[in-house]
Amino acid sequence: MSSHSVLQSEVDRLRLQLQTLQVEQGVQNISIGNYLLERLAQLGVTSMFGVPGDFNLGFLDLVEDHSKIEWVGNCNELNAAYAADGYARVKEHSIGVVTTTFGVGELSATNGIAGAFSEMVPVLHIVGTPSTVQQKAKPILHHTLGDGRYEAYRLAAAQFSIFQANLADKNTAAALIDHALTECIKLARPVYVTLPMDMVTQEISSERLKIPLSRSHPLNDHDTEKFVIDLIAERVKEAEGDVVVIVDACVIRHDVRKEVLDLLKETGFPVYATPMGKTAINEDHERYGGIYIGTVTHPDIKKKVEQAKLIISIGGLQSDFNTGNFSYKIPTLRHIELHSTHTKVQYATFAGVEMKQLLPKLGEALKSLHPLVRKFEVPLFVKALPKEDTPVISQLWFWPRLSYFFKPKDVIVTETGTSNFGILEVPLPPGSVLVSQILWGSIGWSVGSCLGAALAARDVGLNRVILFVGDGSLQLTVQEISPMIRLGLKPIIFVLNNSGYTIEKFIHGKKRKYNNIANWKWTELLNVFSEDDKPHKSYTVRTKDELSSLLDDKAFASGDKIQLVEVVMEPLDAPRALKVQTELSAKSDPYKERR
Structure with missing residues (x-):
C-alpha cells in the first residue's frame, strides 16, 4: 500500500471517528423537564413564578438546580400569573412563565392567564399533573372533581390559551414543547403545558435544542404587498401630506417599535398614541402629539387627529377604554389599518399582509413626501403643572x-x-x-x-x-x-x-x-x-x-x-x-x- 493510500486511509478513519463523536454528542439525552428549562433559558427567561404543589415538586427540583432560571415563589397563583404577565411586558423578546399544580393551583391562576390572553402577552403556564398511569386509571385523587374528569381543567384552559400540550409521551414531548413555545412567541398569547409527574425525568434526545426556535412569520405575498404599498402611497399623495399615525398596543406586543420609528423618521408623519400604545414611541419624539382616545381626547389633540385627511393606525386594538367608549371619529374612507395578520385600506382588507414586513418598504415608498408632511405642525406634548390654591392633593x-x-x-x-x-x-x-x-x-x-x-x-x-x-x-x-x-x-x-x-x-x-x-x-x-x-x-x-x-x-x-x-x-x-x-x-x- 502506498504512503498516499495509508494517509488517505488514516484520514478516512479519523473522519469516521469524528462523525461518530458528533452523532454521539448530537443524541445526548436530557430529561423532559430539563429540555423545557433549556428552551426557556434560550428565550432569555431568568425567573419562573408560581406556587409549589405536590404534582409539580419534582419539576421544581430541576428549576431550583438550574443555573440560569430562578424560582421566585409567589404568595398565591393569581399573583404569580400577574407577575409572569408583567415580566413578559417589560422583558421584550422573552416570555413570562408561571408554574402551578393541578386543579386548585391552575384554576387560581386562570384570571391572570386570561388577562394575558386578552392583552396579548406571551406567557407559558406549566401545570404539574398526576402521573400518566393515574390519569388513565382515573382514581378519585385530591385536587380532582371527584368524577374522573381529569381533562376538565385542560378544557377550561383552552379558552384562555392559543395552544395546549400534554407531555404524556416521551416520543413527542420535545416537539410539543417547541411548538407551544413557538406559538407563544409568534402570536404573543399564553400557552398551556401539562407535565405529568412520571414524565419529568424521562430522558429524550437533546438534538432539537441545537436548532433555535423561530420567530419568523411567513413572508407577505410579494405581489399583494406591492399592490398595498402602491395603494397606500396613492392615498397619502391624495391627502397632500396631511396624514397622522396612531400607534396602539400591538406595536409593542408584536415587536414593531423599530419599524414604526423608522417609518416616522422617513416620512415625518405626526404620531399619536392610544392608552394601550403609550410609550410605544418615546414621548420626546419631535413629532409626537399625545394621546388619542376618541371623545375623551384633549380638544386640541382631537382636532388634529380627526381633521387629518388620512389616518394610519398601527397595531390597533379598539376596546372601549382604549377608544373612549368606541367614540373614534375616523371615517373608513380616511382610515388605513396595519395589523400583525392583515392590512386594511379603507374598505379593502388584505389578509396575510402583516405590518412588520410591510413597514420598512412603506417608509421607503413614502420618504420623498417628507418635506410636504413637515409643513403640518404637531402640538407639543409638554408638562404643565396647574395652579391650585388648595393644599389638598388633587x-x-x-x-x-x-x-x-x-x-x-x-x-x-x-x-x-x-x-x-x-x-x-x-x-x-x-x-x-x-x-x-x-x-x-x-x-x-x-x-x-x-x-x-x-x-x-x-x-x-x-x-x-x-x-x-x-x-x-x-x-x-x-x-x-x-x-x-x-x-x-x-x-x-x-x-x-x-x-x-x-x-x-x-x-x-x-x-x-x-x-x-x-x-x-x-x-x-x-x-x-x-x-x-x-x-x-x-x-x-x-x-x-x-x-x-x-x-x-x-x-x-x-x-x-x-x-x-x-x-x-x-x-x-x-x-x-x-x-x-x-x-x-x-x-x-x-x-x-x-x-
Whole structure:
C-alpha cells in the first residue's frame, strides 16, 4: 500500500471517528423537564413564578438546580400569573412563565392567564399533573372533581390559551414543547403545558435544542404587498401630506417599535398614541402629539387627529377604554389599518399582509413626501403643572407633578382606575416603559405585575420601578410585596388612599357602601412583610407641599430601597379622562337613574 493510500486511509478513519463523536454528542439525552428549562433559558427567561404543589415538586427540583432560571415563589397563583404577565411586558423578546399544580393551583391562576390572553402577552403556564398511569386509571385523587374528569381543567384552559400540550409521551414531548413555545412567541398569547409527574425525568434526545426556535412569520405575498404599498402611497399623495399615525398596543406586543420609528423618521408623519400604545414611541419624539382616545381626547389633540385627511393606525386594538367608549371619529374612507395578520385600506382588507414586513418598504415608498408632511405642525406634548390654591392633593395636580419626578428608562406600573387614566396626559421621559392593563382591567393586577416588571427591569438594565395603586386594589394582592422584599427589589410604591374603589364609584354607586373599604395602616405594610436585613421606608403625604418635598428629596428619588408612599386624596376626585370615560360608560348603564 502506498504512503498516499495509508494517509488517505488514516484520514478516512479519523473522519469516521469524528462523525461518530458528533452523532454521539448530537443524541445526548436530557430529561423532559430539563429540555423545557433549556428552551426557556434560550428565550432569555431568568425567573419562573408560581406556587409549589405536590404534582409539580419534582419539576421544581430541576428549576431550583438550574443555573440560569430562578424560582421566585409567589404568595398565591393569581399573583404569580400577574407577575409572569408583567415580566413578559417589560422583558421584550422573552416570555413570562408561571408554574402551578393541578386543579386548585391552575384554576387560581386562570384570571391572570386570561388577562394575558386578552392583552396579548406571551406567557407559558406549566401545570404539574398526576402521573400518566393515574390519569388513565382515573382514581378519585385530591385536587380532582371527584368524577374522573381529569381533562376538565385542560378544557377550561383552552379558552384562555392559543395552544395546549400534554407531555404524556416521551416520543413527542420535545416537539410539543417547541411548538407551544413557538406559538407563544409568534402570536404573543399564553400557552398551556401539562407535565405529568412520571414524565419529568424521562430522558429524550437533546438534538432539537441545537436548532433555535423561530420567530419568523411567513413572508407577505410579494405581489399583494406591492399592490398595498402602491395603494397606500396613492392615498397619502391624495391627502397632500396631511396624514397622522396612531400607534396602539400591538406595536409593542408584536415587536414593531423599530419599524414604526423608522417609518416616522422617513416620512415625518405626526404620531399619536392610544392608552394601550403609550410609550410605544418615546414621548420626546419631535413629532409626537399625545394621546388619542376618541371623545375623551384633549380638544386640541382631537382636532388634529380627526381633521387629518388620512389616518394610519398601527397595531390597533379598539376596546372601549382604549377608544373612549368606541367614540373614534375616523371615517373608513380616511382610515388605513396595519395589523400583525392583515392590512386594511379603507374598505379593502388584505389578509396575510402583516405590518412588520410591510413597514420598512412603506417608509421607503413614502420618504420623498417628507418635506410636504413637515409643513403640518404637531402640538407639543409638554408638562404643565396647574395652579391650585388648595393644599389638598388633587388628581388634576398630582399626575403633572409626578412628570417632573420621572427619569429616563423608568418602569411605571399603573393600576386599573384613577392611575391608568391619570398617567395618560403626562409626558413620560425617553426610554421609559408604561405597564398598564386597560383591556382586561383586573383590580390588583398591578401589584403582582410590578414584581415581574421589577425582575425584568433588573435583567435588561432599566431604571427605577414605580407603582401607582389605589387602596382598594392593593388590598386584593398586597401579599406580593413580600417576595419583592425577599428578592431585594426596590420599587417605589405610591398608594393612592381615596377611601375605596373610585373608578367604580364614578361608574355606579357613588354613595354605596359596597364601593368603600376598610382603611389600613398603610405605612406599616413594609414592616409586616419585611425581612430584618432588608432596608425600607414609608411615608404619608397629605398636602401638595409634603408631596413635593418628598419628590425633591434626592435620597427618596434614588430608589435605593423599597419605599411606600401613602398619598391621601379626596374620595370623589378623579382624573379628567376617567370622568369623561365613566360618563360615556354610564350612558349604557341600565341602572343609571339610581347612580
